[in-house]
Amino acid sequence: MIDMSLNEVETLSTKAARGAGFSWGQAEEIGRAARRIAVEDGGWGFAMLSLVENAHFFQPPDLARVARWRNGEADVATGRPLCPIRTAALLLDDPPPAGVMPLTIFDVGLPIWLDAMLRRSKMRLAHPVGLRTSRADVVIERSVDIWQPVAGRRGAVDQQTLTALNSFAVRTYVPESERSRVRGAGGVRVDDE
Amino acid sequence: MTAIALRPPQVVMRLQRLGAAHPTRLSFLRQLIRRAAKERWRVRKERFELDDHGFGRAVYAVETPGRIYSLVAFSTPLDDDKRSDRVIAQAWDTSYVLYDGLPDAAEIARLEENAPLQEAGRFTNRELVLARANKSVRLFEAVAAALAQGRQPVEEQLLGVGYLLRTTAVYGNGKFGIADRDEIASRPELSGSFQAEMLTIWLIRSFTLDLVDHIAHRRNPTGAARLAPDLRRALGVGNATGLGMAPFLVRHPLLTHSWFLARETALARVRAEPHAGEAERKAFSGALADLRQRVARWHSDDIRQSAATRSLADDLDTLAENLDHLLTKPRPWDALYRFAEEQFSLEGQEACVALILEPHGALIDELGETMKADETPGHAIDGSMSCGTLRQAILDCYSWATSIDFAGPAANARFWYVSAEKLEPRLGERFEEDGAELEQPLATARDAINLAAALAQGPASSRVAEFLLRRPEWRHAVRRAQIVASFPYAEIHDNLIAADLRPVDILRAKLAFFGARSFDPRSDRWLRIALFGGEPLIEDVASTAPDGEAA
Numbered sequence: 212m213i214d215m216s217l218n219e220v221e222t223l224s225t226k227a228a229r230g231a232g233f234s235w236g237q238a239e240e241i242g243r244a245a246r247r248i249a250v251e252d253g254g255w256g257f258a259m260l261s262l263v264e265n266a267h268f269f270q271p272p273d274l275a276r277v278a279r280w281r282n283g284e285a286d287v288a289t290g291r292p293l294c295p296i297r298t299a300a301l302l303l304d305d306p307p308p309a310g311v312m313p314l315t316i317f318d319v320g321l322p323i324w325l326d327a328m329l330r331r332s333k334m335r336l337a338h339p340v341g342l343r344t345s346r347a348d349v350v351i352e353r354s355v356d357i358w359q360p361v362a363g364r365r366g367a368v369d370q371q372t373l374t375a376l377n378s379f380a381v382r383t384y385v386p387e388s389e390r391s392r393v394r395g396a397g398g399v400r401v402d403d404e
Numbered sequence: 405m406t407a408i409a410l411r412p413p414q415v416v417m418r419l420q421r422l423g424a425a426h427p428t429r430l431s432f433l434r435q436l437i438r439r440a441a442k443e444r445w446r447v448r449k450e451r452f453e454l455d456d457h458g459f460g461r462a463v464y465a466v467e468t469p470g471r472i473y474s475l476v477a478f479s480t481p482l483d484d485d486k487r488s489d490r491v492i493a494q495a496w497d498t499s500y501v502l503y504d505g506l507p508d509a510a511e512i513a514r515l516e517e518n519a520p521l522q523e524a525g526r527f528t529n530r531e532l533v534l535a536r537a538n539k540s541v542r543l544f545e546a547v548a549a550a551l552a553q554g555r556q557p558v559e560e561q562l563l564g565v566g567y568l569l570r571t572t573a574v575y576g577n578g579k580f581g582i583a584d585r586d587e588i589a590s591r592p593e594l595s596g597s598f599q600a601e602m603l604t605i606w607l608i609r610s611f612t613l614d615l616v617d618h619i620a621h622r623r624n625p626t627g628a629a630r631l632a633p634d635l636r637r638a639l640g641v642g643n644a645t646g647l648g649m650a651p652f653l654v655r656h657p658l659l660t661h662s663w664f665l666a667r668e669t670a671l672a673r674v675r676a677e678p679h680a681g682e683a684e685r686k687a688f689s690g691a692l693a694d695l696r697q698r699v700a701r702w703h704s705d706d707i708r709q710s711a712a713t714r715s716l717a718d719d720l721d722t723l724a725e726n727l728d729h730l731l732t733k734p735r736p737w738d739a740l741y742r743f744a745e746e747q748f749s750l751e752g753q754e755a756c757v758a759l760i761l762e763p764h765g766a767l768i769d770e771l772g773e774t775m776k777a778d779e780t781p782g783h784a785i786d787g788s789m790s791c792g793t794l795r796q797a798i799l800d801c802y803s804w805a806t807s808i809d810f811a812g813p814a815a816n817a818r819f820w821y822v823s824a825e826k827l828e829p830r831l832g833e834r835f836e837e838d839g840a841e842l843e844q845p846l847a848t849a850r851d852a853i854n855l856a857a858a859l860a861q862g863p864a865s866s867r868v869a870e871f872l873l874r875r876p877e878w879r880h881a882v883r884r885a886q887i888v889a890s891f892p893y894a895e896i897h898d899n900l901i902a903a904d905l906r907p908v909d910i911l912r913a914k915l916a917f918f919g920a921r922s923f924d925p926r927s928d929r930w931l932r933i934a935l936f937g938g939e940p941l942i943e944d945v946a947s948t949a950p951d952g953e954a955a
Contacts, residue, residue, distance in 0.1 A: 385823060
């Protein structure tokens with residue numbers, strides 16, 4: 212196992228998420244959520260790899276479905292699991308009215324990510340979900356406290372998972388051309404004093 | 405007392421002015437020195453196991469009221485042709501970690517296997533900072549040779565460079581497995597911005613001075629001189645900084661805002677002072693004399709910087725001639741600043757800001773405590789805002805960018821990317837190089853203006869949350885726009901992908917907040933600087949006055 216700092220977990224997760232096709236803004240939030248998973252659970256690498264490998268299977272919530280949530284009407288699943296990132300982003304950006312809580316949402320893909328994303332708010336999942344839960348119905352309720360980071364935690368990951376995550380991260384890098392290699396960060400001279 | 409308005413971001417946050425920034429008493433190394441002096445930190449050399457050539461290991465332990473930290477230093481042979489300031493280098497003269505506590509022999513052995521490898525090594529949360537430095541070869545050897553002959557080096561040659569070793573990277577916050585910032589953020593001595601990094605460099609400074617003394621002594625055990633105390637104090641640590649640091653101010657908008665807000669608040673407070681007391685006048689004159697001396701030694705081959713330095717020297721001459729007159733006016737510090745604003749170059753104006761703050765520690769030093777921000781949780785997006793409101797906020801905050809034609813090649817000439825080879829930020833030419841589709845989200849002005857256009861395509865009354873559900877590609881720009889609307893110093897007011905962008909301007913602004921001096925641009929993308937030159941040595945700090953000045 213490789214012992215990583217939480218900053219390394221966040222940075223790698225952000226890059227891998229972007230490499231998997233999430234937007235920059237979403238990728239940044241995924242990185243921060245990965246950090247929360249790493250603090251609380253040893254399996255952040257597994258969770259991250261599941262997310263980037265399955266990103267294209269998920270669908271975002273549509274406006275009609277969001278309107279039902281906000282109106283307190285029963286949710287209706289569509290057959291494809293909801294993207295946990297886009298669902299969480301919507302709930303965070305514009306929290307549902309207090310009157311519709313607890314809110315039941317059907318068929319959320321990889322709900323561990325919905326849980327991790329919501330932890331920076333005063334919402335949480337009413338029932339814990341496991342790292343390996345691929346899709347589930349969830350109940351969102353109000354939380355008294357906002358999650359606070361815990362110092363001294365690290366994020367272990369096995370080499371195979373790390374390699375797989377790096378294969379997504381590398382999609383965000385630009386290979387060096389001869390011109391850019393020469394220009395680089397600007398300096399080409401060795402010490403001259 | 406009537407308040408003076410803060411200089412607005414449209415003045416402060418322009419690249420040309422950022423590229424003229426000077427260190428102030430709020431700079432991070434000054435904050436560290438003040439705390440160390442106040443708390444009487446003590447340093448002891450735990451190990452100094454170097455051979456005749458200065459190769460080996462050393463441990464310097466610093467005792468703070470709460471904890472001990474150790475600089476673990478390794479000095480290793482390096483062929484001259486491998487000595488490079490660039491981040492692509494793979495070997496260095498010296499390597500360092502700032503260790504949390506006092507390392508035992510097993511820990512030193514572990515660090516000796518990893519620290520010289522830098523990025524290729526692996527580290528733990530006992531290491532707070534990782535760094536490396538190369539000798540300024542010609543000068544280092546000249547100093548060692550002079551001392552070995554029993555004489556002091558030529559002062560002008562020594563102070564013209566200003567340092568014996570130059571760091572080429574100083575890593576913190578979890579890089580390569582070292583401790584996350586979260587782990588030290590609650591420790592008073594390291595909670596401020598870049599305090600662990602500044603402590604590391606301060607200790608490296610003492611090691612470099614001891615290293616040259618050691619080599620001279622080994623060459624001539626009976627006749628070598630030790631570097632004179634005034635020269636030791638005059639020397640600092642060099643640093644070479646390139647593009648890797650440039651995106652920091654863009655990626656940390658809340659922190660950037662906090663730094664500039666503190667400095668501008670300090671300036672406004674001092675300008676509002678009704679009178680200049682005798683002690684303040686004396687301190688100002690001392691600071692002005694010191695700066696004039698530094699400017700006289702400030703050398704750069706860069707044509708723009710050398711011209712700016714000449715203008716600065718002229719400005720400071722003019723200031724000295726008019727000082728007595730200006731300080732007799734009502735609100736003398738405001739009069740002085742306005743005189744500089746009307747008469748001086750940007751370099752002169754920003755130097756005046758630093759000078760004006762210098763005598764006023766009692767009035768402004770507590771602002772140092774505000775120069776931090778926790779960006780770890782991320783800034784929440786207000787999705788309940790209407791698209792029309794957000795669009796108007798963007799047009800207000802980015803009014804300076806609305807006239808830029810981002811469809812034109814000059815305004816859209818560059819793109820920021822991460823190099824696959826070094827995993828470092830680079831700046832590409834959009835119309836000449838491949839890879840623009842992998843652009844990093846650093847084109848702040850272009851993205852804000854294009855976001856405003858995208859918002860205009862839908863109903864003004866619709867909610868931002870719904871817009872982002874349909875258009876998630878704008879998420880980063882929406883967050884940034886909402887931050888900038890609330891934190892006005894969070895944004896650089898220039899186009900960061902323009903053909904005429906000079907990244908060294910961004911680098912200088914950040915380095916000035918560190919406390920850097922002697923800015924020496926080597927191109928438009930990297931520069932050399934010096935840190936801690938003229939400041940107390942860490943081993944002397946327990947005997948300095950609480951404000952960090954020599955007792």
